[in-house]
Amino acid sequence: MSATRSAAPASGHGDGPAQPATALRSPALSGRVRVPGDKSVSHRALIFGLFAEGITRITGLLEGEDVLNTAKACAALGARVTRRGPGDWEVEGAGADGLSSPAAPLDFGNSGTGVRLMMGAVAGQDVTATFDGDASLRRRPMKRVLDPLTAMGVEIVDSAEGGRLPLTLRGSDKTKAITYETPMPSAQVKSAVLLAGLGALGETVVIEREATRDHTERMLAHFGADVRVEPHGTHGRRIALKGRPTLVAAPVDVPADPSSAAFPLVAALIVPGSDVTLTDVMMNPLRTGLITTLLEMGASIEVVAERTEGGERVADLRVRHSRLKGVEVPPERAPAMIDEYPVLAVAAAFAEGVTAMRGLSELRVKESDRLAAVADGLAACGVAHEVVGDDLLVTGAATVKGGGPVATHMDHRIAMSFLVLGLASEEGVSVDDVAFIATSFPTFMPMMRGLGAVIS
Ligand SMILES: O=C(O)C1=C[C@@H](OP(=O)(O)O)[C@@H](O)[C@H](O)C1
Ligand SMILES: C=C(OP(=O)(O)O)C(=O)O
Structure with missing residues (x-):
């Protein structure tokens, strides 16, 4: 299938044909990787x-x-x-x-x-x-x-x-x-x-x-x-x-980007049997809101060899498949995890109970309206959720059906988040365009495949 995106006025990037992709239910993910620089x-x-x-x-x-x-x-x-x-x-x-x-x-x-x-x-x-x-x-x-x-x-x-x-x-x-x-x-x-x-x-x-x-x-x-x-x-x-x-x-x-590490990290948490280590991840406290939240949800994330390199805290993160539970994510945590809400919503889809993410108005002015894009994607994949004002409430389940194609709206984080969801879904997830992943994480597809993800 090939479709053309809406006209991209100035940029050479984004005016080519859309590149759809599909992520299928995958075996346990394993390995040790360094995601690209922050x-x-x-x-x-x-x-x-x-x-x-x-x-x-x-x-x-x-x-x-x-x-x-x-x-x-x-x-x-x-x-x-x-x-x-x-x-x-x-x-x-x-x-x-x-x-x-x-x-x-x-x-x-x-x-x-x-x-x-x-x-x-x-x-x-x-x-x-x-x-x-x-x-x-x-x-x-x-x-x-x-x-x-x-x-x-x-x-x-x-x-x-x-x-x-x-x-x-x-x-x-x-x-x-x-x-x-x-x-x-x-x-x-x-x-x-x-x-x-x-x-x-x-x-x-x-x-x-x-x-x-x-x-x-x-x-x-x-x-x-x-x-x-x-x-x-x-x-x-x-x-x-x-x-x-x-x-x-x-x-x-430049240390490894915690916002990119978030994708293999959540993938390892939701794909049964996984054990993945992410190395040299920046642990600047103003960037670690996702890790704080996932730990509250019961995630197995071991912070190994925390050290200071080039003026920033960095650590290796050993992440294992975990049974997650829903939590309240307070609005004051948003700045420390602002780009991670789409992939947190994916983790929440597999958690027991409701995860309530509060105060997400800034998500509406990112590469896409991420609040709307995440809600539409969850709907396409059969995940129960609700948007109330600027809050997103996701009700998790032991199994998630999957589906698609999820509309990514020229937004790299929407594309990567729903491919991650596909890896633990019953029927897989397709997304309409992965070209924009190259804006922040050009090696995402081969790196995920190297960990055992089935994405094509
Ligand atoms: O300063 C930065 O490097 C960034 C700030 C954030 O944007 P806002 O300043 O719009 O919150 C974030 O979403 C973006 O990915 C990177
Ligand atoms: C919001 C993002 O980036 P930018 O604002 O630089 O486009 C992002 O990378 O998620």
Whole structure:
């Protein structure tokens, strides 16, 4: 079967024929694997390399489409970006004031992180650039980033309706430092403001009521900026950055992505007899909400050899098939597991009782409306569930029928989640398109097959 996706405006990716796939009930999964490098850290390593003086060496870089688009954008803005070998990259920085206006629009494909962080990077520089992406990215809200950036002095030269892509920004080397409280928990918004703050005179402050992933703050310090992070309220943080620092190239070793590890991890939990070890997984506490939740559900996840590598906690995770039970997942945990809800819903489908996931409004503005896409996928596979406002309630069962084709809506995490569900289902699960898996986890299919998964 071959169908064509809705027109993908800017991106070369996504305008080819759809690639359907099917996952069948599989024998016990076993093996030891390292999933690719963390996507959030990979984007940031390249962007900090662009700003730094000297050559930044990055090892373990995720070579997924999202990150490759950020690498291209860094080159278009004046960095010299070289691939020395698999995951081994060098970025010769343009320096603090060295960015140049790109000749052509910057195409970020499917990536919210790439485009939003780069808008912030450009805002504090004397640069004009056009930002674009595929049909999914063109639908996503950019106003959340444009609001603080315009307060700092960036000019929106042109944009599609509602401040959406494609849009053209004129940055300024006279950016104003601001104090900004993010209206929603978003590391992308926080990071865009901080990156713009690199070009500002004075101190840029971001306040977040709920702490979100802190890779930008960590990398600012690693590259030599003066950045202070303090607690704010019960769950929040206040981040203060002194403007116009000289960033100095520093090596970055990217740990394995916990958001990618989530897929073989949940697969091992739900396929009877499985025993899988995932190595070098980043254990930054602002990324481990899924592990916390699965442990509460009764999952057998052994955290082995926890250590610090390149400034991040990492560990090997030994995961064995487990009898899961439903739990309440509180809304304040959402930032620490925001990309993992689709695959948590799959684990919940096999748990005894109800798993209630609360406060998921941000899921509606991802690569797809993930709340709707997950609910539709669960319905197609015969899983009892309910969406109540922004909450998702899944009622698990000992057996799940399967079915499909599940509509993936240009969303890698929907595609991978439902293929994982298929591995433990009675009749298998088909999905309409796996092409977008290449944005974050290009080796997903061969790696899963290597563990024993039956996917074709
Ligand atoms: O900053 C980042 O690297 C990311 C932040 C999150 O998005 P939001 O900032 O929109 O929550 C997350 O969903 C995305 O996959 C990566
Ligand atoms: C939401 C995601 O990414 P982005 O916002 O960068 O497109 C994701 O990877 O799940």
